[in-house]
Amino acid sequence: YELQVADGYQVGRVNGLAVMGEDSGIMLPVMAEVTPSQGPGEVIATGQLKEMAQEAVDNVSAIIKKFSDENISEKDIHIQFVQAGQGGVDGDSASITVATAVISALEGVGVDQSLAMTGSLSVRGDVLPVGGVTHKIEAAAKTGCTRVIIPAANMQDVMIEDEYREMVEIIPVSHISEVLDIALEGEAEKDSLVDRLKSITGSALAPENQISGPSSPNPQ
Amino acid sequence: YELQVADGYQVGRVNGLAVMGEDSGIMLPVMAEVTPSQGPGEVIATGQLKEMAQEAVDNVSAIIKKFSDENISEKDIHIQFVQAGQGGVDGDSASITVATAVISALEGVGVDQSLAMTGSLSVRGDVLPVGGVTHKIEAAAKTGCTRVIIPAANMQDVMIEDEYREMVEIIPVSHISEVLDIALEGEAEKDSLVDRLKSITGSALAPENQISGPSSPNPQ
Amino acid sequence: YELQVADGYQVGRVNGLAVMGEDSGIMLPVMAEVTPSQGPGEVIATGQLKEMAQEAVDNVSAIIKKFSDENISEKDIHIQFVQAGQGGVDGDSASITVATAVISALEGVGVDQSLAMTGSLSVRGDVLPVGGVTHKIEAAAKTGCTRVIIPAANMQDVMIEDEYREMVEIIPVSHISEVLDIALEGEAEKDSLVDRLKSITGSALAPENQISGPSSPNPQ
Amino acid sequence: YELQVADGYQVGRVNGLAVMGEDSGIMLPVMAEVTPSQGPGEVIATGQLKEMAQEAVDNVSAIIKKFSDENISEKDIHIQFVQAGQGGVDGDSASITVATAVISALEGVGVDQSLAMTGSLSVRGDVLPVGGVTHKIEAAAKTGCTRVIIPAANMQDVMIEDEYREMVEIIPVSHISEVLDIALEGEAEKDSLVDRLKSITGSALAPENQISGPSSPNPQ
Amino acid sequence: YELQVADGYQVGRVNGLAVMGEDSGIMLPVMAEVTPSQGPGEVIATGQLKEMAQEAVDNVSAIIKKFSDENISEKDIHIQFVQAGQGGVDGDSASITVATAVISALEGVGVDQSLAMTGSLSVRGDVLPVGGVTHKIEAAAKTGCTRVIIPAANMQDVMIEDEYREMVEIIPVSHISEVLDIALEGEAEKDSLVDRLKSITGSALAPENQISGPSSPNPQ
Amino acid sequence: YELQVADGYQVGRVNGLAVMGEDSGIMLPVMAEVTPSQGPGEVIATGQLKEMAQEAVDNVSAIIKKFSDENISEKDIHIQFVQAGQGGVDGDSASITVATAVISALEGVGVDQSLAMTGSLSVRGDVLPVGGVTHKIEAAAKTGCTRVIIPAANMQDVMIEDEYREMVEIIPVSHISEVLDIALEGEAEKDSLVDRLKSITGSALAPENQISGPSSPNPQ
Numbered sequence A, B, C, D, E, F: 001y002e003l004q005v006a007d008g009y010q011v012g013r014v015n016g017l018a019v020m021g022e023d024s025g026i027m028l029p030v031m032a033e034v035t036p037s038q039g040p041g042e043v044i045a046t047g048q049l050k051e052m053a054q055e056a057v058d059n060v061s062a063i064i065k066k067f068s069d070e071n072i073s074e075k076d077i078h079i080q081f082v083q084a085g086q087g088g089v090d091g092d093s094a095s096i097t098v099a100t101a102v103i104s105a106l107e108g109v110g111v112d113q114s115l116a117m118t119g120s121l122s123v124r125g126d127v128l129p130v131g132g133v134t135h136k137i138e139a140a141a142k143t144g145c146t147r148v149i150i151p152a153a154n155m156q157d158v159m160i161e162d163e164y165r166e167m168v169e170i171i172p173v174s175h176i177s178e179v180l181d182i183a184l185e186g187e188a189e190k191d192s193l194v195d196r197l198k199s200i201t202g203s204a205l206a207p208e209n210q211i212s213g214p215s216s217p218n219p220q
């Protein structure tokens, strides 16, 4: 049962991408919800997470807690890896997916379901490179997604076959604010969120401070 | 000792369905109660739950905490898998059962005991598919239940024998609000709960956003 | 050292019954005390409990917290399985014993020491069937108890020898309020407690909603 | 290094008795201190306790929390098994020792150092029987103690050799209030404590409700 | 993917140095962010830390909590070992790196990215020696860093090859206040931070109290 | 790298002594710092402690919490075993070292660095005997310390060689108040601390109540 959604907008739902085994990708949606808490607020992640995924959730929460303009101390943030049952998620590469799902749920702004994404995150919002981008892009294309976000530092690793090259647009990003600008619904409300996120994380997007891979990325 | 109840209404009690071994189903009731808490409120689940069941309880609690119009922070929510002692419950497929039992206990509205149900849940209220629906439906029929709720995405998997086909009505659902509309007692009070649940989870039931399986479901 | 008490009334002490090995029963008293808490109130159970016993304590606490008319959030509830050292208790069948001991301690009303009891509990107060009732009844009789409470759904399993049949009266129950009506001291104060417990758990005792075993019980 | 103290009075220090190996006893002092807490008050026990000892500490704390007329919620209670390093304590038989040390520390009343004691406790203050009383009494005598408290239900087990019989007075008790009456310093202050303890635990000392062993104890 | 940044200033990012295997060094950046907390504030460290690293984080937090002039009790401090995935970090030698990253994030003052550092810390701010300084300095040089901070007590261990000797300036330090003086951006704001840190940790920098290695360090 | 300091005064730093292997001693400094807490105050000990060391820290904290005249509930107490990495500390014998370091940090009074010490502690302040005193004294002498504090009950065990006998003064103590009188800087402020500590722990130093070893100690 693959619960694929590849068009329209939904609040709190983002199409993530993962690698399965050695040489295939899979689309794994992440869903988020924010609720009043029992006791102190918590981040509650489900979907048989491995230890590294728990750390990714901790990194994402650094951004969420700083971003929210509501009092996060009395809210629980639920993060659900919807189909991750088969062996757990390698959550590190789902970090931008998780961050986008939670911010969508927190702000009530829809996420583009024709978009899929993969990317790790620093606690200050930099998008860090991940493994298996080629297999992931192909999995997104097969599912009917028309756009895929990947870390800029992974552009050199993209070697997808020609048949998929026309099906999906590959979008390199280097900061979480770019991810939200591409993924969220609406224009006015979204731009306000993106501006808030940029101001929180400071000059991270200024060219001279940008974090990049050792060799120059090779965009397609 | 099977503690079967197959008619009338009870508060906080729902007939769940589970698979036993390879090829048989069993009816496993779930009971819930909401009480004042000692210290911060907690969700307390009993019945020798496996890890996956604990995660299902976490997913359900995302919905419950958002749904309740009382201050949930000083309440404990007790969830009891009444006969699950024999090897623990595979709680993921009991998610809609748990959600229904807790909302019934929280609101004091009775649940139809001639109804059985199975289905997983997203943290935003979507009913997700489960395994073993055919065996589960037969188990409900044998126990005397006359209606069974299953996920819409599982309709294609229903292959029950003719003798059971006349005994039970199979009802496909794709959102928790549909489950409550079918399961709860009373009309005015129930419709108010269902409306509240729909408004909380947004446009989830609108056709264009509906989550469905890869092939078109085949309702009976 | 068997610390048997088989007559008079004591606050916070109830004669429980357990199965030892394959084919013998034993009387295991449960004692309870309610105290001011350090920090948030807790339920603290001692006597080398197994996991299932811990879950039984959680189920009982659902009833206690709802029942108490004092602010339970600043109280600790201590539950002691007095002689359970030899291999731990199978606490599930001690649920009604624990509930009775705690309510006695909480309300300061004595419990009949000539009475022994066994029975599991749902979080809403239904008395659920247990194993080994015949051996348990014989153990109570040997110890000098004159009355034994068992779940109504277990009446069909009672096969005690004639010599014990005259020594003990067997009393079937299907709700915790019946247990308290039989076990507690005094009449006016007790009836008020029993009424409170019935009103809390709703229509659970009404005939049409009563939970029963698959075949009609066979009272003696 | 045996840190024996066998005369005078000290606050928060009590001579406990334990069995070592198969056939010898040892005197193990217990010390207690009550302090302001960091965060919620806790009971903090040290001295390489085994699981059973932790449970004994929980049972004792039921009595302490009810007994104290200060606000125990902002106090930490430290309990130290001073010489228990060699393999941990079998703490169950140290329950009355622990209770006496903590009440002495809490109230600032000295404990008789020429006295040693052994006995288990119910959460309501009954002194329950323990193992190895003969070896324990001999250990107390060798150390220079002149009085030993044991559970009344253990009087039948006392088989000490003649040489020790003249050295120590054996005092059977069945309730913690008797232990304090014998162990504490001063008369007026102590009697007030003992009365408070009796009133807390109700009619536990009234003859008709007294807990006793199956056969009549045989005092010497 | 090595995410090297070797010039400019960034808030909350510091170039740490670690030893890999027997005889090579690696530059491992540490990033920090300070956010409002859910519930009580916590120090949350990610990057597959070993137990010793957790202790280093505890030591650093002693300095941070004393240093901050904001109310740290409602803040979470996130510390991320960005590339530590390959076998975890030996966090003890990252202590000054972590302290610098957190103070930068807390105060919003940038850190020199052309600088790398290694050093352990006492809870009172003394910089303690670490292993592998030669390999670490060479790794920093290869990455393009022009200055490297090491513990003064390690100066005798520096045996780098001539080719690196011209590429990097080696700066010995003995207190965390010296580290901040060298690493932070701006002059006025920084000097105020350094003065605050010196006053907190008392006379630690006075020559007569200085902690040093057994033999006199041999600066280059 | 041995970070030895053998003269002058420092706040929050004390020269502890430990046994290494069978027949040698080592000087292990303990450092302490007291800071505002995040959430409820905690005692945080670092340096790869074994379980016994954790218990020693608990025992010490009984004294610290009672001693402090500030509100300890909102403070964290950091205790660092600076060089204990090689296999963990046998912390029990570091109890007086830890207590002295923490009280120094709490009160801001310097500790004599020409002094080393070893000794266990009861929760009420008695100094209890430890193992390996001869090897420990020799280690202190080799490091340049001129005075060593040991438990009075260990004086009989001192068998140091003549060459060390002239290098160090051996000072037996039986209560933590004596340790502080010897270790702390200043006279007026220190005497006030020592008096406070004596009054807290009552008549512990009165000769008739003094705890001593079985045979008369043999001071040198």
Ligand SMILES: [Ca+2]
Residues within 6 Å of the ligand: A037, A038, A039, A040, A042, B040, B041
């Ligand atoms: Ca919670």
Ligand SMILES: [Ca+2]
Residues within 6 Å of the ligand: A181, A191
């Ligand atoms: Ca835009």
Ligand SMILES: [Ca+2]
Residues within 6 Å of the ligand: B037, B038, B039, B040, B042, C040, C041
């Ligand atoms: Ca609780």
Ligand SMILES: [Ca+2]
Residues within 6 Å of the ligand: B181, B191
């Ligand atoms: Ca309707």
Ligand SMILES: [Ca+2]
Residues within 6 Å of the ligand: C037, C038, C039, C040, C042, D040, D041
């Ligand atoms: Ca507590």
Ligand SMILES: [Ca+2]
Residues within 6 Å of the ligand: C181, C191
């Ligand atoms: Ca009645």
Ligand SMILES: [Ca+2]
Residues within 6 Å of the ligand: D037, D038, D039, D040, D042, F041
């Ligand atoms: Ca505490």
Ligand SMILES: [Ca+2]
Residues within 6 Å of the ligand: D181, D191
């Ligand atoms: Ca008296």
Ligand SMILES: [Ca+2]
Residues within 6 Å of the ligand: A040, A041, E037, E038, E039, E040, E042
């Ligand atoms: Ca938190």
Ligand SMILES: [Ca+2]
Residues within 6 Å of the ligand: E181, E191
């Ligand atoms: Ca400067």
Ligand SMILES: [Ca+2]
Residues within 6 Å of the ligand: E040, E041, F037, F038, F039, F040, F042
């Ligand atoms: Ca804390």
Ligand SMILES: [Ca+2]
Residues within 6 Å of the ligand: F181, F191
């Ligand atoms: Ca003096």
